[in-house]
Amino acid sequence: MSRFVVPYAGVSNELGADEVAAVTRALGQQTLSMGPLGRQFEDGFAEMLGARHAQATSSCTTALFLAAQTLRLEAGDEVITTPQTFWVTTWPLQARGCTIRFADIDPDSLNIDPASVAALITPRTKSIWVVHHGGRAVDMDPIMALAREHGLTVVEDCAHAPGATYKGRKVGTIGDIGCFSFHSLKNMTTGEGGAFVTNDDDIAGKARELGTIHTWGPLVDRQSDRIGPYGQPAYYRDPHVRSAFTKSYRDNRYLIGNNYRMSEVAAALGLAQLGKLDRLNKRRQEIARHLDDGLAGTPGITVQRERSEAPSIYHLYTIFYDEAVVGRSKDDFIKLLEQVEGIEIVLRYFPIHLLPEFRALGHEFGECPVAEQTYFERQVQLPIYTQLTDAQIGHLIGGVQRTVEALSGSRT
Ligand SMILES: Cc1ncc(COP(=O)(O)O)c(C=O)c1O
Incomplete structure (x- = not known):
């Protein structure tokens, strides 16, 4: 049992009889790896998005690695992204030696500011990586216009946004690649899991090659590729490694694959969750409306503006706190919410340009003033998930109101 009246999260995807039946059926299959359910899940996910290709992965992290690799982003390439994200958005870029440039954010949506x-665009810029923060779409039109003008690729980190739309289009299908997460706290889950989505046939083909350990290319010129005096090493006949010494493989080393695959059990879970995604997202929107209405008029508290062209699916529910109105710091507000009201608060996300690895590269406070001020002074995420009870929703509203009142009465 949580010590909180409203914990920040649980498994928040209403796992039930559908998921149990789906997983049980999967366990009866001949294989739990690379079987029919993975493909079915991919087809279903692509169809839900209106995308040409979806590839199931072991996580959003691995989908992002595939994105960096298929776009061949290399050392010295500059990639522009947002500091308001889970730091893993930039990890595949750091791992490949790219230079990260941090754009500032919009203070209301918390999304990258076009x-x-x-x-930040320079002749070395190659790609823009956006994050649809909390399930609210980035303003994609100006981002895509910049990309077209400067010949840049666009990757959408959709970890928070399966089913979210921008001007009627599902996010993840607007840029070159969309990467999704099905971690157990996300709007839909496969336990751990993700998806790599693209409308580009060439990118999709490369991602297939790279997302699995494979024998790359045709088995050409085996005779001349023998090593030194050796005839045929025993492992040469193993279908998994037999092309390891072909010329094609050597010439295309950048295309060496990895194991980023999703299991059949996870795919079964994903198929069951996919069938409920719309309802799960709508329930989050309904909860958000209750919270918006309940908190309206609370002094020092504002909620995010709803934009009709980009309705949020509320992976996160963000409120903004105004220290000048309440008279005490945001830290005091959070402390009371947790200690007196039993509302667990987790802030998403610490501006990542201030993490030690980026500070070591010269990034510093002041670089993204809106992101910094918003994170340190204004933003607070309240718990939101589909199983919140009416009593818990009421407690969130009452808890915020009581806390503001208590703090206002004790100005220092
Ligand atoms: C914005 C963002 N990107 C990527 C990820 C990574 O997702 P995964 O845990 O599936 O690797 C997360 C996870 O929380 C996230 O919030």
């Missing part, structure tokens, strides 16, 4: 992106 004007700030424009100011």
Whole structure:
């Protein structure tokens, strides 16, 4: 049992009889790896998005690695992204030696600010990586216009946003690649899991090659590829490694694959969850409306503006706290919410340009003033998940109101 009246999260995807039946059926299959359910899940996910290709992966992290690799982002390439994200968005880029440039954010949506992106473009810029923060779509039109003008690729980190739309289009299908997460706290889950989505046939083909350990290319010229005096090493006949010494493989080393695959059990879970995604997202939207209505008029508290062209699916529910109105710091507000009201608060996300590895590269406080001020002074995420009870929703509203009242009465 949680010590909180409203814990930050649980497994938040209403796992039930459908999931149990789906997983049980999967366990009866001949294989739990690379079987029919993975393909079915991919087809279903692509269809839900209106995308040409979806590839199931072991996580959003591995989908992001595939994105960096298929786009061949290399050392010295500059990639522009947002600091308001889970740091793993940039990890595949760091791992490949790319230079990360941090654009600032919009103070309401917490999404990357296209004007700030424009100011960072240089001749070395290769790609823009956006994150649909909390399930609210980035303003994609100006981002895509910049990409077209400067010949840049666009990757959408959709970890929070399966089914979210921008001007009627599902996010993840607007840029070159969309990467999704099905971690157990996300709007739909496969336990751990992700998806790599693209409308580009060439990118999709490369991702298939790279997402699995494979024998690359045709088995050409075996005779001349023998090593030194050796005839045929025993492992040469193993279908998994037999092309390891072909010329094709050597010439295409950048295309060496990895194991980023999703298991059949996870895919079964994903198929059951996919069938409920719309309902799960709508329930989050309904909870958000209750919270918006309940918190309206609370002094010092504002909620995010709803934009009709980009309705949020509320992976996160963010409120903004105004220290000048309440008279005490945001830290005091959070402390009371947790200690007196039993509302567990987790802030998402610490501006990642201030993490030690980026500070070591010269990034510093002041680089993204809106992201910094918003994170340190204003933003608070309240718990949101589909199983919140009416009593818990009421407690969130009452808890925020009581806390503001208590703090206002004890100005220092
Ligand atoms: C914005 C963002 N990107 C990527 C990820 C990584 O997802 P996964 O845990 O599936 O690797 C997360 C996880 O929380 C995230 O919030």
